[in-house]
Amino acid sequence: MKKPWDPKGIIEKFEAHRNEAQAGPMEAYMKHHFPFLGIKSPLRKELMREQFAEYDLPVPDELFNEAWKLYNLPEREYQYAAIVLIEKMRKHLTIDDYSILREFIETKAWWDSVDSIAPTFVGHIVKKDRALGERMMWEWANADNLWVNRSAILHQLKYKAETDTDLLFKMIRRHADSQEFFIQKAIGWALREYAKTNPHAVKTFAQENTLKPLSRREALKHIGNN
Known part of the structure; x- marks a missing residue:
């Protein structure tokens, strides 16, 4: 018989495997933004x-409360653990969860957490109401936070044939001039992924719109520019 949920179980397991020798290189890989x-x-x-x-x-009803107990701990592995917990209960996410998912995105923000939350969780609830989802994602695309912008660009990453192409291209045009590396990379990644489903649309878009070199290179990586 299982025990009632307790995040202390994760904390005890993780602490028992603390490895300072490995922590240093892991922190360096993440540009020393977080302890490990x-x-x-x-x-x-x-x-x-x-x-x-x-x-x-x-x-x-307690999912996010329990996830925050892990997410707010200092070491980066606890943010990963919180994301895994949410993933385990993803079917319970609803269109009422945009604001709290945005909080997770903006808290201790870096590409690793954002790229786990946006396509998997945000993308999941957008599909539940595409009209509302489009309004919310356009709001995010116009936010003052680059990680929220990146999330909007990437939320359809796993949609394949269900991608709202007009929305994707609209968001990319909105940020095509961005000097932010993580925005340029997100644009290229989103286009490259959609090119697996519709290479012609991506190639045409890249030909007809001005993209930063990084974005263009990533978008056309597997389909060429001719």
Whole structure:
């Protein structure tokens, strides 16, 4: 019989595997934005599997409260753990969750957390109401936070044939002149991914619109520019 959900289970497991020798290189890779415990991805995933085998999931109404208990801890592995918890309960996310997902995006923001939250969670709830989703994502695309902008650009990353091409291209045009590396990269990534579904549309868009060199290079990486 499983125990009631308790984030202390994760904390105890992670602390037992703290590895200072590995933490240093991991912190350097993330430009020293965050401290690390030094737990690499394979072990972290195994420890999370142990947690879910040992403990029941929290009740849906408590999901975000429980996720914040992990997300607000200093070491980066705890933000990853919180995201895994939300992923485990993704089916419970609703269109009422835009604001709280934006809080997660803006808190301790960097590409690794944002790129886990935006396509997987935000993209999931946009599909529940595409009209509302388009309004929300356009609002995000015009926000003053570059990570919220990046999230809007990337929210359709996994949509394939369900991509709202007009919305994608509109957002990219909105940010095509951005000097931000992470925006330029997001534009290229979004286009490159959509090119797997509709290479002609991406190639035509790239030919007819001015993109930063990084964005263009990433967009056309697998389809060429001719």
